[in-house]
Amino acid sequence: MARKVDVAALAKGVLDGSRSLLARAITLVESHHPEHRRAAQELLMELLPAAGGAHRVGISGVPGVGKSTFIEALGTRLTGAGHRVAVLAVDPSSTRTRGSILGDKTRMTALSTDPDAFVRPSPSAGTLGGVARATRETIVLMEAAGYDVVLVETVGVGQSEIAVAAMVDTFLLLTIARTGDQLQGIKKGILEIADVVAVNKADGEHEGDARSAAADLASALRMMAPAGESAAIDWRPPVLPCSSRTGAGLDEVWEAVERHRAALDQHGELAGKRATQQVDWMWAMVRDRLLDRLQSDPGVREVLPRLEREVRAGERTPTLAAQDILDRLGL
Ligand code: GDP
Known part of the structure; x- marks a missing residue:
């Protein structure tokens, strides 16, 4: 192009x-x-x-938890109910594994061919910052094109879920029942950003496990005091069992997602949340660009190993070394 x-x-x-x-x-x-x-x-x-007209929903979960099956089943229900659904992904790891989470469109065959849905693979190049930027801008395009539900999928590893939480209205964590401690394998940080938790694969012989895992997780979450925005809107993340395979519980999960957004709206928090996200995004881009410039500057690259060595050895204070680096950029 x-x-x-x-x-x-x-x-x-x-x-x-x-x-x-x-x-x-x-x-x-x-x-x-x-x-x-x-x-x-x-x-x-x-x-x-x-733009701005969609319900932006982040969906995260570790590989194998059933994200693409869930999105396929939920998305098909939503288009069946008259919604227009866009599916995006933030998957910076795809650059390393050479294949993004949504790259293989056959994983969402029904949605990919649904005239009311648009499935876009993760941009496959770049840093998390770069991929997140492209995804945020793509959300604007999707909304302008009339999609009223935007689902942003991400793998539950690394920092990508934090990046996704910073661009959506509602963050949905997908998990499955595990034997033993239900909280094991779920990072505490992600529970703090989850607005709704769905325990997937509640079907067949595992249905009981999923239900008790959901109950355990719900009581664990009740022990955590809601902070920030959740406290402001008096929101406690519901934990709901569901099956992406049979469709059981998917309506309830979506209802919870809609209730969360309604709570944001009702307390006047939605506009503020989005405005704050935009300003945070601006600063994230400033930081990214400055860091880019810094790391690609030949003068800086030349002195970095020496400065790091001297700071490590205690021969120079971090403050002086930092000033030295910034001086080279004229800052
Ligand atoms: P992802 O890596 O999180 O996108 O997970 P996938 O959607 O690819 O699903 C991983 C595996 O779990 C596949 O074999 C799915 O068929 C299976 N799976 C997904 N959802 C369900 C479910 O609700 N019930 C059962 N029994 N299996 C499921």
């Missing part, structure tokens, strides 16, 4: 619901090419007034 981008045509195509132009617009926001970056920002400015 090195040729000049016709931003007006792309914007119109997205607003008119053209799938092929929407796909091109996403490719544009994913691009690192400076000319594309400029065109993408122009496009986003054009589309921003038409």
Whole structure:
């Protein structure tokens, strides 16, 4: 896509619901090419007034927990109920494993061919910061194209779930019953950002396990005092068993997700949450860009090993070393 981008045509195509132009617009926001970056920002400015209308939901869980089966089943229900559903992913690890979580579209065969759904694989290049940026911008495109539910999938490893929680209204943690301590394997940090917890694979011989795991997890969560926004809206994350295979419990999970968003709305927190997310995003980009510049600066790279060595050996104070590095960037 090195040729000049016709931003007006792309914007119109997205607003008119053209799938092929929407796909091109996403490719544009994913691009690192400076000319594309400029065109993408122009496009986003054009589309921003038409964005913001979706319920943005993050869905996280460790590999194998059933995320793609869940999204396929839930998404199909939602389109059946008249929603238009977009599915995105944040999976920076895909650069290493050479295949993103949504790269293999056959994992969501029904949704991928559903005219009311749009399944987009994770951008496969770059750092978490870069992938998160592209995903946030893609959410704007999806909303401008009229999708009213945006599901952002992420693997429950690393920092990606924090990045996703920072771009959605409601964060859904998918888990499964485990023998022994139910909290084992679930990082405490992720429970703190979960707005709804679903215990998947509650079917067949495992149904009882899933139900008791859900009850255990619910009581563990009751012990945790709600903080921040959850306290402000008086929200306790419900823990619900479900089966993505049979569909049992999926309606209840979605109802809980909608209740969470209604609670945000009712307490006047939704607009504030989104506004704060935008400002945080701005600063995250400033930090990313500064760090990029710093790490790619030849003068800085030259002195880094020496400075690190001297700080490690206690021969130079961290403050002086930091100043030395920043001086080289003229900061
Ligand atoms: P992901 O890695 O989290 O996306 O997980 P997948 O959706 O690929 O599912 C992993 C495996 O669990 C697959 O073999 C699915 O068929 C199976 N699975 C997913 N959901 C359910 C469920 O609700 N019940 C049962 N029994 N198996 C499920």
